[in-house]
Amino acid sequence: MSYIVDRRLNGRNKSAVNRQRFLRRYREHIRKAVADAVNRRSITDMERGEEISIPTREIDEPNFQHGQGGRRQYVHPGNREFHAGDRIARPPAGGQGQGGGGGSGSASPDGQGEDTFVFSLTREEFLDFLFDDLELPNLERTELAQIEHTRQVHAGIIREGTPSRINVVRSMRSAYGRRLAMGSSLRQALKAAEQELAHLQAQAPVDLQAVAELEQQIAHLQKRLQKIPFLDTYDLRYNHFAQEPVASSQAVMFCIMDVSGSMTQNHKDIAKRFFLLLYLFLERHYERIDLVFVRHHTSAREVNEQDFFYSRETGGTIVSSALKLVNEIIDKRYPTSLWNIYCAQASDGDNWDDDSSQCASLLEEALLPKVRYFAYVEITPHEHQALWQEYEQIRAQHPERFAMQQIVDQKDIFPVFRELFKRRASL
Amino acid sequence: MSPTSYTTKKDKQPLSNTSEWTFELIEAYDQAFARLAREYGLDTYPNQIEIISSEQMMDAYAAIGMPVGYHHWSFGKHFLSVEQSYKRGQMGLAYELVINSNPCIAYLMEENTLMMQALVIAHACYGHNSFFKNNYLFQTWTDASAIIDYLMFARQYLSECEQKYGVDAVENLLDACHALQNYGVDRYKRPVPISAEEERKRQAERENYLQQQVNALWTTIPQARDKQADAQSPPRYPTEPQENLLYFIEKNAPLLEPWQREVVRIVRKIAQYFYPQRQTQVMNEGWATFWHYTLMNRLYDDGLVTEGFILEFLQSHTSVIYQPPFDSPHYSGINPYALGFAIYTDIKRICEQPTEEDRQWFPEIAGADWLETLHFAMRHFKDESFILQYLSPKVMRDLHLFSVLDDDQKSELEISAIHDEMGYREVRRLLASQYNLSLREPDIQVWNADIRGNRSLTLRHQRSQRRPLDKHTFAVLRHIHALWGFPVHLQSCEGEEVIVKYQYPHSH
Numbered sequence: 059m060s061y062i063v064d065r066r067l068n069g070r071n072k073s074a075v076n077r078q079r080f081l082r083r084y085r086e087h088i089r090k091a092v093a094d095a096v097n098r099r100s101i102t103d104m105e106r107g108e109e110i111s112i113p114t115r116e117i118d119e120p121n122f123q124h125g126q127g128g129r130r131q132y133v134h135p136g137n138r139e140f141h142a143g144d145r146i147a148r149p150p151a152g153g154q155g156q157g158g159g160g161g162s163g164s165a166s167p168d169g170q171g172e173d174t175f176v177f178s179l180t181r182e183e184f185l186d187f188l189f190d191d192l193e194l195p196n197l198e199r200t201e202l203a204q205i206e207h208t209r210q211v212h213a214g215i216i217r218e219g220t221p222s223r224i225n226v227v228r229s230m231r232s233a234y235g236r237r238l239a240m241g242s243s244l245r246q247a248l249k250a251a252e253q254e255l256a257h258l259q260a261q262a263p264v265d266l267q268a269v270a271e272l273e274q275q276i277a278h279l280q281k282r283l284q285k286i287p288f289l290d291t292y293d294l295r296y297n298h299f300a301q302e303p304v305a306s307s308q309a310v311m312f313c314i315m316d317v318s319g320s321m322t323q324n325h326k327d328i329a330k331r332f333f334l335l336l337y338l339f340l341e342r343h344y345e346r347i348d349l350v351f352v353r354h355h356t357s358a359r360e361v362n363e364q365d366f367f368y369s370r371e372t373g374g375t376i377v378s379s380a381l382k383l384v385n386e387i388i389d390k391r392y393p394t395s396l397w398n399i400y401c402a403q404a405s406d407g408d409n410w411d412d413d414s415s416q417c418a419s420l421l422e423e424a425l426l427p428k429v430r431y432f433a434y435v436e437i438t439p440h441e442h443q444a445l446w447q448e449y450e451q452i453r454a455q456h457p458e459r460f461a462m463q464q465i466v467d468q469k470d471i472f473p474v475f476r477e478l479f480k481r482r483a484s485l
Numbered sequence: 486m487s488p489t490s491y492t493t494k495k496d497k498q499p500l501s502n503t504s505e506w507t508f509e510l511i512e513a514y515d516q517a518f519a520r521l522a523r524e525y526g527l528d529t530y531p532n533q534i535e536i537i538s539s540e541q542m543m544d545a546y547a548a549i550g551m552p553v554g555y556h557h558w559s560f561g562k563h564f565l566s567v568e569q570s571y572k573r574g575q576m577g578l579a580y581e582l583v584i585n586s587n588p589c590i591a592y593l594m595e596e597n598t599l600m601m602q603a604l605v606i607a608h609a610c611y612g613h614n615s616f617f618k619n620n621y622l623f624q625t626w627t628d629a630s631a632i633i634d635y636l637m638f639a640r641q642y643l644s645e646c647e648q649k650y651g652v653d654a655v656e657n658l659l660d661a662c663h664a665l666q667n668y669g670v671d672r673y674k675r676p677v678p679i680s681a682e683e684e685r686k687r688q689a690e691r692e693n694y695l696q697q698q699v700n701a702l703w704t705t706i707p708q709a710r711d712k713q714a715d716a717q718s719p720p721r722y723p724t725e726p727q728e729n730l731l732y733f734i735e736k737n738a739p740l741l742e743p744w745q746r747e748v749v750r751i752v753r754k755i756a757q758y759f760y761p762q763r764q765t766q767v768m769n770e771g772w773a774t775f776w777h778y779t780l781m782n783r784l785y786d787d788g789l790v791t792e793g794f795i796l797e798f799l800q801s802h803t804s805v806i807y808q809p810p811f812d813s814p815h816y817s818g819i820n821p822y823a824l825g826f827a828i829y830t831d832i833k834r835i836c837e838q839p840t841e842e843d844r845q846w847f848p849e850i851a852g853a854d855w856l857e858t859l860h861f862a863m864r865h866f867k868d869e870s871f872i873l874q875y876l877s878p879k880v881m882r883d884l885h886l887f888s889v890l891d892d893d894q895k896s897e898l899e900i901s902a903i904h905d906e907m908g909y910r911e912v913r914r915l916l917a918s919q920y921n922l923s924l925r926e927p928d929i930q931v932w933n934a935d936i937r938g939n940r941s942l943t944l945r946h947q948r949s950q951r952r953p954l955d956k957h958t959f960a961v962l963r964h965i966h967a968l969w970g971f972p973v974h975l976q977s978c979e980g981e982e983v984i985v986k987y988q989y990p991h992s993h
Binding site: 059060061062063064065066068071072073075076077078079080081082083117118119120121122123124125126127128129130131132133134135136137138140141142143144145146147148175176177178 | 508512515531534535536537540541543544547554557558559561562564565572588595610652656663664667808810811812813884885886887888889890891892894896897898899900901903905907915916919926927929946948950951952953954955956957958960961964
């Protein structure tokens with residue numbers, strides 16, 4: 059007696075819990091490996107998993123076992139030249155001569171094992187560790203129910219529509235049904251007439267008149283049958299599609315960077331990583347993200363990503379020009395009722411002295427009311443200048459939506475990012 | 486390979502001409518095998534054949550053959566290593582996995598060809614299944630109809646514990662129990678079969694009772710010392726050494742909470758369920774391999790499968806029973822499929838075409854009914870005794886078996902016996918003892934629990950052949966300490982003489 063069961067549609071991830079338990083147990087190892095990977099990897103390369111190695115001794119499950127030494131005998135297969143009593147040199151430890159043991163299957167507890175246990179984190183797990191404990195500030199879904207975005211969904215079959223949406227199968231099926239229904243009484247009559255005709259013709263004196271009448275009747279019936287249309291407008295069926303509103307949440311992220319002469323490529327790389335982390339982070343919370351790159355020296359310009367990071371400029375620095383441009387772009391293209399707005403600004407702290415106060419007032423009056431979060435990183439090992447001091451006052455007044463940090467080295471990016479976005483108890 | 490003639494029989498339609506499987510074809514093959522199995526007297530549990538994907542196979546594989554497992558990181562670790570080597574193509578997935586339960590659950594992977602599905606059905610659903618049902622060890626130690634329920638109970642109980650006492654507390658406890666899971670059986674006592682129903686019913690009752698017992702045991706300490714007893718050496722507790730460490734801890738550990746004792750018991754019971762499998766690897770795999778070979782060839786002889794089918798089968802059968810020689814880079818011990826298949830096949834040969842040598846070595850089976858002899862051999866032995874009883878000189882010659890003596894007091898290895906007239910008995914004895922669990926694993930027993938003094942626990946390791954313990958010993962003692970709650974000592978002894986002393990925590 060056998061039962062055959064198809065289990066393929068059952069859950070695939072029976073081990074998911076155990077896998078999570080494992081990751082949980084070795085959290086510290088993995089976190090460290092992920093942090094290293096973030097610093098090491100190239101920027102375009104963040105969206106994949108990571109291979110993690112853990113020293114085997116850390117994850118051993120100990121058991122009582124025999125160690126090396128003592129007197130032991132093992133039986134091996136494949137003898138070719140040995141005779142009883144032969145003596146042979148001891149092979150180096152860890153080589154052959156261990157295996158014996160009755161082939162204990164998968165586990166090979168002794169010797170030979172590698173020194174590290176290697177496994178892969180999936181992309182999701184990698185990002186989870188990357189963003190572990192981080193929470194998006196002021197995460198409230200603007201316009202959640204707003205019907206900006208719709209999606210076409212199949213909404214059944216209808217009788218009216220445009221020719222391009224004819225559902226051929228359904229149309230033919232209903233035509234066939236109609237033909238069956240309309241023709242059935244005719245076909246019955248025809249069949250009866252034909253039988254009678256056959257009957258009449260079989261009789262010895264053929265009643266010619268009756269035969270002629272019947273033949274006429276048959277011809278009439280056949281004609282009527284033929285007149286039943288193969289396809290009628292009545293039969294036509296159309297696929298129906300409906301527009302279904304999709305609750306969308308969208309964000310725009312402004313990347314603002316100083317590209318004046320004092321910003322070296324190294325500065326820009328650091329800034330780039332910072333923007334990238336922010337982007338990855340936002341991507342996990344919003345379905346749609348627009349990126350706007352604004353670079354500035356003495357004047358600001360909206361550019362594409364390539365130009366933003368790699369074209370060279372020289373000259374002085376007027377930060378307010380960029381803030382002004384961002385404000386204009388928001389007013390023109392990103393109404394706050396529809397967009398979650400995030401700004402990230404990177405600079406080396408240089409600014410024309412009398413511009414800094416202007417920046418502060420621009421932020422305070424125009425920008426901060428519109429944005430969800432404004433993050434400023436200053437990439438410099440030097441003393442802070444006027445801009446930093448002005449911004450510090452803003453931070454004091456708006457700690458919930460304004461953050462700033464200093465970055466000196468590549469290694470600082472991740473900790474700083476975490477600091478900027480760390481979970482806030484109050485939220 | 487037995488001299489079956491491979492000529493196509495034209496009189497019958499083959500069951501299939503394709504390598505793609507369908508449910509109908511699987512059913513057809515299953516029915517064909519069932520008919521043949523009846524003919525050969527294979528007595529089986531009903532089969533539950535489950536078609537699964539390769540990911541699901543990895544899941545099943547990682548759960549070490551428990552269809553319903555409790556959660557623990559070590560299974561996650563196992564899963565990750567299986568996944569890693571599978572993804573890198575270092576390892577194909579095991580194409581069969583079968584569970585000793587009633588009905589007997591066998592997994593078929595959807596990626597397999599029809600031939601492989603048929604092979605797995607023959608191997609698992611009729612080979613392993615009949616072994617599970619009829620081998621004395623399985624009959625004694627496991628209850629196939631209760632295991633799934635028991636595992637469900639265990640999982641539920643453990644997840645309740647996690648909710649009540651926290652994931653970490655349960656995890657640490659399981660870590661400690663797992664370290665001792667090979668020391669959770671009474672080798673010479675018949676266990677009470679497990680039943681989830683009974684467990685659930687008695688569990689609360691037992692909790693109270695157990696705690697009372699433990700309390701009674703420990704109330705006499707520490708102050709009430711009998712002066713007379715003090716004069717002599719105080720009596721040991723337990724009076725006889727106990728080999729079942731987990732059982733001893735479950736019943737006697739002074740500080741464990743009732744729920745913790747229950748968890749110890751769960752690990753012990755599950756270890757008990759797997760105990761027969763660890764002792765019958767060669768017999769079990771050999772039996773299943775012998776029958777898939779026999780049943781598949783019968784299908785061919787009866788004209789039910791095509792020539793292409795049987796050739797595909799022979800190719801995979803050959804790789805299953807391949808035994809790399811000791812100096813091959815692929816060598817990792819004796820292949821239980823190869824050894825078991827060789828012995829069963831040879832038993833059949835001895836029954837049917839005994840030589841002079843066979844009559845001398847196996848007078849009681851030479852010329853006997855092969856089917857009856859084979860069934861007898863399957864039912865009444867475990868690997869150790871099976872090899873001792875049935876390993877024939879011919880098989881030793883075919884596999885070129887030889888034994889190596891490795892004595893750390895000598896500078897060279899010595900070939901102690903080979904497959905010749907002088908060596909047959911020695912090789913056979915040594916190979917058999919290689920499968921003796923009590924020699925394979927260090928002999929460690931509870932020696933003394935100092936119930937009148939500092940409550941420390943002393944274990945004794947009886948060395949055999951001067952073999953020491955390995956570097957994991959301290960880690961295991963740490964786990965025992967976690968269970969026992971007071972200092973743990975381990976004495977490694979040669980006869981009565983203590984050679985090495987381990988203890989945890991380190992006192993100085």
